[in-house]
Amino acid sequence: MAQGRMLNRRISLNKKVNDLSPESALCFTWGIAHLDRDGRIHGDPELFKQIVVPRRKDITSEKIESFIREWAEKGLVIWYETDGDLYIQYPKFKENQLGLRYDREAESHIPPPQKGRILVNISPEEIQSNSGVNPQSPPHNGME
Numbered sequence: 153m154a155q156g157r158m159l160n161r162r163i164s165l166n167k168k169v170n171d172l173s174p175e176s177a178l179c180f181t182w183g184i185a186h187l188d189r190d191g192r193i194h195g196d197p198e199l200f201k202q203i204v205v206p207r208r209k210d211i212t213s214e215k216i217e218s219f220i221r222e223w224a225e226k227g228l229v230i231w232y233e234t235d236g237d238l239y240i241q242y243p244k245f246k247e248n249q250l251g252l253r254y255d256r257e258a259e260s261h262i263p264p265p266q267k268g269r270i271l272v273n274i275s276p277e278e279i280q281s282n283s284g285v286n287p288q289s290p291p292h293n294g295m296e
Contacts, residue, residue, distance in 0.1 A: 159184060168226040175211055176219040179204060180228065184242065191245025192262040195220060195231050195238035224272035234268035241265050 159181060163169055169177055182204050187193050194200060197217040205211050224231040230241045239262050
């Protein structure tokens, strides 16, 4: 994984991000620095806290859970569960990482959302719209 990530200046104009509370926006933007090459990170609130804001005693894992739910409801992230583990994907990650050397980074160890169960109800059309790409449709039986 890279030592950090680019924070596109367009984020400051994003209406959905600007609707977040200051603490929620902080966690959302700091999370970007910890994403793997596919824009994924662990989505268990306690683990997310330990990774992204380990020194912030005022931001509890309970707050993190409400933030993640809010981000997912706004379509900023996809929050999903696979084999009992929780994950987050930032759908617009690749679009905002200009110059990303995908081939030079380690393969993601986090499964994609298509292999899991989405935790917050958001339509597939909205997920597709938020991703900025036209992902391949999953098979009808849910198996690859």
